[in-house]
Amino acid sequence: MTTTTLEPKLVQTSPVERATFTYVVRAEWIKLWTVRSTWWTVAALVVLGAGLTTLVCWGNADWLANDPEADSPGSFITWGMMIAQVCAIVMGVLTVTSEYGSGMIRTTFAAVPSRGRVFAAKAVVVASVLFVVGTLTALLGYVGGNFFLNRAGIGMSLEGDVLRAMYGSGLFLAGLAIFSMTVGFLVRHTAAAVSIVLALVFVIGNMVILIPGDFGVWLARLMPGNAGGSIAAPVPFNPDLLDAWAGLGIFVAETAALVMLALYLLRKRDA
């Protein structure tokens, strides 16, 4: 291996220019797109989100059109996004835990000592990427799914609740990514963080629905996945859930509380 020597330089003694938040966001943006896992999760998100929506619409169009007992087609037009959540969770978690796993978090905090800034920059980057990718994927799924619904005579136009479910999918995935990222900061371990969020959203969120009475209904409504998920479908499968914006408000509040806890611990614990 060949090596060269340093150009002799005068050591700077003047105060240096302050690194701004924009620099930190740019750094996080570079980090996100320079690992393969990001490309894989985005690809999986698009394929699952749009593909599964198209598939279930194709499979259920006739039933939805002809059986008066059938669910609303509005519950199907973003069906794939429910599964695509997994990708948002994985991506959110990985932006944090891959750094703890490799020890790179120390380089990160050495470069940007304000841990709150690192947290915020990661949140900005991962949330904006997932908002865009989530919304586009929902639209792609709508185009595919609505083709088959149209054929069965139950097509929906892109307006009102349907339109809201498109960017609602983006909003929910963005929020879910921040939620997952936060859990990542709390537990600092990929498998643990992914399992916790998946269990919370998919397992516990659906189990509490089985608890009888008002208590069960409210618990189900308040679970983060259920509360936040309402906005991602024009017509939710479960009629007991909160309506779109109220649900999102609850989800945002829950995420904010978790973020506060994570920030508190992040500043207190050693990197």
Next chain:
Amino acid sequence: MIRAQGLTKTFAGKTAVNGIDFTVEPGRVTGFLGPNGAGKSTTMRMILGLDAPTSGTVSVRGHRYAASPAPLREIGALLEAHAIHPGRSARDHLRWMAASNGIPTTRVGEVLELVGLDSVAGQRAGRFSLGMGQRLGIAAALIGDPPVVVLDEPVNGLDPEGIRWVRSLARQLADEGRTVFVSSHLMSEMALMADHLIVIGRGMILADSSLQTFMAEHAASYVRVKAPRSTAVEAVLVDQHLEVKRHGDELRVQGLDAASIGDLLGAKGLVLHELTLVRSSLEDAFMTLTADSVEYHAKAADEIKAGARR
């Protein structure tokens, strides 16, 4: 300049760094020497604000590390654990670091060339050998052209050519007026690299002096003289007020160099069989100095074994 005052770090009741005070001055290479587990890496993590001191303070250029407006431009660090994502290429790793502190991207190419990784810059860091990873870490430390450089065990995993390179790099950085703080558990390495030594053992400072002073104090040298008529030889040397100790059939003489001793004895017509300058190695000096802390670790290992048997 780095200044620690009463710096202490306790992990779950175990004190890793115990109230240490030291100053690392610019313009010279300061070696931070200590056996495994002495507290070197912990001290360096506290300098970088990664671990919060249990008590005491440490400042870089007069302020807390976290108060730096653009830390990579003030202090560059090579950390013990590689602290690099294995899936990201060397260039991309340096790119995000540069971006985070507003360092021009052109600097990335410069440091890659400086450490000799320009030809493999596009490869994922996870594929790098230990030595290449170490070079990438050094490139990362220099990305902001910082006046203060902290290197934790920089020669770990390097081949002889790489070790020589790190040595001359440290020298050059110091000659440019930078503050260079290098940790190692190898005395021999520090003897070649450092101007000043801070020796740490069990979290406490055992020595803080220039390399010369350290050598003079801890690595005594003497001239070994063997001669058939050793009693006569001893008498002549003692006559010259030299310090002479008898070890079996050899005499250990301090206070005069070998050539002069030879001349002196030759003038008296005394025959010599051996005349050698013997330096008790710095490694020995270091071992003696840190014997307590090493012993402590041997004991700890025994305790672990005893615990496992229980």
